[in-house]
Amino acid sequence: MIARLDRISLLAVPALVFLAAIYALPLMMLLAKSFQGPEGTGISAYIEFFSDPYNLNVLWRTIRVALLTTLLALLIAYPTAFAMARANGIWLTVFLVALVLPMSLGVVVKAFAWSILFRANGALNEFMQWIGLTSGPIRMMFTETALVVGAANVFLPFMVLPIYAVVRQLNASLPDAAASLGATPLFRFTHVTLPLTLPGVVAGAAFVFSLSISMYVIPSLIVGERQQTMSMLIARSFLYLRDETLGSTISAILLAIAVAVVLFSSWLAGRLGARQ
Amino acid sequence: MTNVLTATKPPAMQTPIERNYLDVSGVGKAFRGVRVMDAMNFRMAKGELVSLLGPSGCGKTTLLRIIAGLMAADEGAVVLGGRNITTLPAHKRNISVVFQNYALFPHLTVAENVAFGLRARGTAKGDTAKPVAEALALVRMTEFADRPIAALSGGQQQRVAVARALVVDPDLLLLDEPFSALDRKLRETMQVELKAMLRDRGITAIFVTHDQEEALGVSDRIAVMNAGRIEQFADPSTLYARPNSPFVMDFVGLSTRLHGTVTSHDAGMITVKTAIGDLHARANFPVGTAVLLGVRPELVAPDPDPQMNSVTVPLRDVMVLGSKTVLHGVANDADRVLCELPGIRSGFSHGQTATLGWSIEDTLVYEVAG
Ligand SMILES: Nc1ncnc2c1ncn2[C@@H]1O[C@H](COP(=O)(O)OP(=O)(O)O)[C@@H](O)[C@H]1O
Numbered sequence: 288m289i290a291r292l293d294r295i296s297l298l299a300v301p302a303l304v305f306l307a308a309i310y311a312l313p314l315m316m317l318l319a320k321s322f323q324g325p326e327g328t329g330i331s332a333y334i335e336f337f338s339d340p341y342n343l344n345v346l347w348r349t350i351r352v353a354l355l356t357t358l359l360a361l362l363i364a365y366p367t368a369f370a371m372a373r374a375n376g377i378w379l380t381v382f383l384v385a386l387v388l389p390m391s392l393g394v395v396v397k398a399f400a401w402s403i404l405f406r407a408n409g410a411l412n413e414f415m416q417w418i419g420l421t422s423g424p425i426r427m428m429f430t431e432t433a434l435v436v437g438a439a440n441v442f443l444p445f446m447v448l449p450i451y452a453v454v455r456q457l458n459a460s461l462p463d464a465a466a467s468l469g470a471t472p473l474f475r476f477t478h479v480t481l482p483l484t485l486p487g488v489v490a491g492a493a494f495v496f497s498l499s500i501s502m503y504v505i506p507s508l509i510v511g512e513r514q515q516t517m518s519m520l521i522a523r524s525f526l527y528l529r530d531e532t533l534g535s536t537i538s539a540i541l542l543a544i545a546v547a548v549v550l551f552s553s554w555l556a557g558r559l560g561a562r563q
Numbered sequence: 564m565t566n567v568l569t570a571t572k573p574p575a576m577q578t579p580i581e582r583n584y585l586d587v588s589g590v591g592k593a594f595r596g597v598r599v600m601d602a603m604n605f606r607m608a609k610g611e612l613v614s615l616l617g618p619s620g621c622g623k624t625t626l627l628r629i630i631a632g633l634m635a636a637d638e639g640a641v642v643l644g645g646r647n648i649t650t651l652p653a654h655k656r657n658i659s660v661v662f663q664n665y666a667l668f669p670h671l672t673v674a675e676n677v678a679f680g681l682r683a684r685g686t687a688k689g690d691t692a693k694p695v696a697e698a699l700a701l702v703r704m705t706e707f708a709d710r711p712i713a714a715l716s717g718g719q720q721q722r723v724a725v726a727r728a729l730v731v732d733p734d735l736l737l738l739d740e741p742f743s744a745l746d747r748k749l750r751e752t753m754q755v756e757l758k759a760m761l762r763d764r765g766i767t768a769i770f771v772t773h774d775q776e777e778a779l780g781v782s783d784r785i786a787v788m789n790a791g792r793i794e795q796f797a798d799p800s801t802l803y804a805r806p807n808s809p810f811v812m813d814f815v816g817l818s819t820r821l822h823g824t825v826t827s828h829d830a831g832m833i834t835v836k837t838a839i840g841d842l843h844a845r846a847n848f849p850v851g852t853a854v855l856l857g858v859r860p861e862l863v864a865p866d867p868d869p870q871m872n873s874v875t876v877p878l879r880d881v882m883v884l885g886s887k888t889v890l891h892g893v894a895n896d897a898d899r900v901l902c903e904l905p906g907i908r909s910g911f912s913h914g915q916t917a918t919l920g921w922s923i924e925d926t927l928v929y930e931v932a933g
């Protein structure tokens with residue numbers, strides 16, 4: 288066995304040790320706590336969590352926001368990735384800077400910048416009233432829509448970059464070949480371009496979904512305590528309620544969803560990539 | 564019983580060939596202000612196999628893309644089968660293309676690749692099996708039908724690309740250097756196969772190549788291209804025997820090259836003074852004209868008759884190639900005399916002087932910038 292071990296794979300050892308010590312071990316300890324209630328070991332904490340409609344509501348909102356965020360990011364990122372793959376020289380630099388620079392800004396700064404635009408007496412409301420689209424200020428901050436828009440904005444690079452990487456590898460003569468074989472632009476897209484770029488879409492969607500389902504800072508700043516998400520429930524359990532069992536239980540549920548998404552998407556990407 | 568004669572007569576022999584099935588006229592193209600093609604005219608008959616031969620970058624792919632509708636010309640028209648298709652998008656032209664890199668779809672199997680054109684034309688999935696099987700049988704790839712593209716060799720991918728292009732029964736087939744990625748042996752086999760396949764099915768095709776031997780072997784006619792223009796468009800033997808410019812003479816085959824000046828002109832015969840003596844050719848250039856003389860190497864032989872052109876030159880190289888022996892004589896820096904003799908010839912050696920000659924009738928002559 289040892290003899291057959293690829294020596295290059297030994298290069299992964301530092302990363303594995305690091306992940307085991309900093310990530311896996313504490314997480315296991317946390318998960319273990321979720322099975323230790325006041326009445327001994329068992330799944331009572333889970334039963335309790337799922338029997339509370341409020342918790343179910345939060346769980347559903349969290350998943351819904353993550354799905355919508357992923358969808359919105361995908362709709363914006365997909366054409367952007369193609370534009371970037373076409374661009375070269377200075378334009379490619381402009382694209383990459385525009386994409387990566389905001390990441391260094393931090394979510395807090397962004398959230399306050401948005402509030403200038405979106406609050407009741409903000410620029411957008413004033414504008415809509417001025418052109419006569421609305422008669423009074425409409426609520427835009429502190430809504431689920433604002434949360435989805437904000438999260439999609441923050442996580443956009445994680446969708447664009449994997450798709451861009453795939454689009455750049457795309458053989459430019461494939462759409463030409465399809466056209467010369469009689470394929471309309473729509474047929475070309477659905478039968479050539481889309482299937483070939485799907486691995487990038489799957490990777491990007493897995494990134495953005497995982498990030499959105501566990502986000503804490505963005506919902507705290509944009510919607511506040513009014514509409515809780517799973518991460519906010521976890522924080523509340525640990526910080527205010529001092530209920531480690533509840534906190535660990537919600538963490539475990541969140542982790543289970545994330546693991547399911549990652550496993551499903553790698554399976555999907557593997558299937559899609561199998562022939563290429 | 565049908566009359567044996569009429570039944571076997573090839574139709575192309577019966578009627579004068581109408582060379583306007585494909586009619587490219589006045590086509591021009593510039594990339595970012597740089598003209599790469601100007602007033603291109605190109606016509607061919609139905610069922611013809613024409614080669615576009617020219618050096619890399621001369622505009623062969625550009626012309627193919629304009630004909631296929633994958634690129635718009637800046638001006639000019641493309642007419643196919645009497646229909647003006649200049650502004651018709653590629654997917655409505657029924658012109659198949661075999662791309663230089665094959666451009667097979669990596670996410671589809673061999674059979675799915677071949678079925679693509681049928682599916683794109685709305686053929687139901689169940690109805691593609693038969694034509695796909697026939698096309699794969701034609702290129703002898705039947706047993707690879709369910710393989711992924713990545714599992715094929717270059718030659719096999721090339722066959723699949725041909726099957727995919729033919730299965731839709733195109734009005735015109737365009738092949739862009741289809742064999743350039745194959746090794747020499749495989750390339751020669753494929754040339755023979757492809758030619759037979761296109762002949763048998765009466766496919767009208769344009770075959771792009773930068774390999775003169777390939778062009779001579781494969782095609783009915785050859786268009787020699789240079790810098791976005793067609794230099795000469797003729798059948799292989801005319802092209803080889805009577806190239807109409809020094810460019811064509813050099814690009815299609817090898818030849819002797821001797822520069823000189825016309826010193827006398829009489830009754831369609833000129834005398835040219837070269838660095839290695841006076842030579843004659845059939846032409847009508849006035850005295851004083853700077854000319855280039857040429858002759859194909861297999862028309863040159865040692866010990867010429869007195870009425871032939873004759874030169875005595877030192878031999879820089881003697882190449883014994885088995886089926887032929889090539890003598891390379893030096894005239895001066897730019898000029899050379901090439902002589903190709905059948906079989907293995909002894910009696911010639913490097914550094915020795917040889918007297919070589921050829922017929923006046925075989926002498927090619929071109930006016931050049933003095
Ligand atoms: N998309 C393009 N953009 C700019 N220049 C191009 C483009 N396509 C071709 N060219 C130029 O046009 C000329 C002809 O190219 P091409 O038709 O590909 O030649 P060939 O196929 O004979 O090698 C070349 O000088 C090439 O650099």
Ligand SMILES: [Mg+2]
Pocket residue numbers: 623624625739
């Ligand atoms: Mg080319």
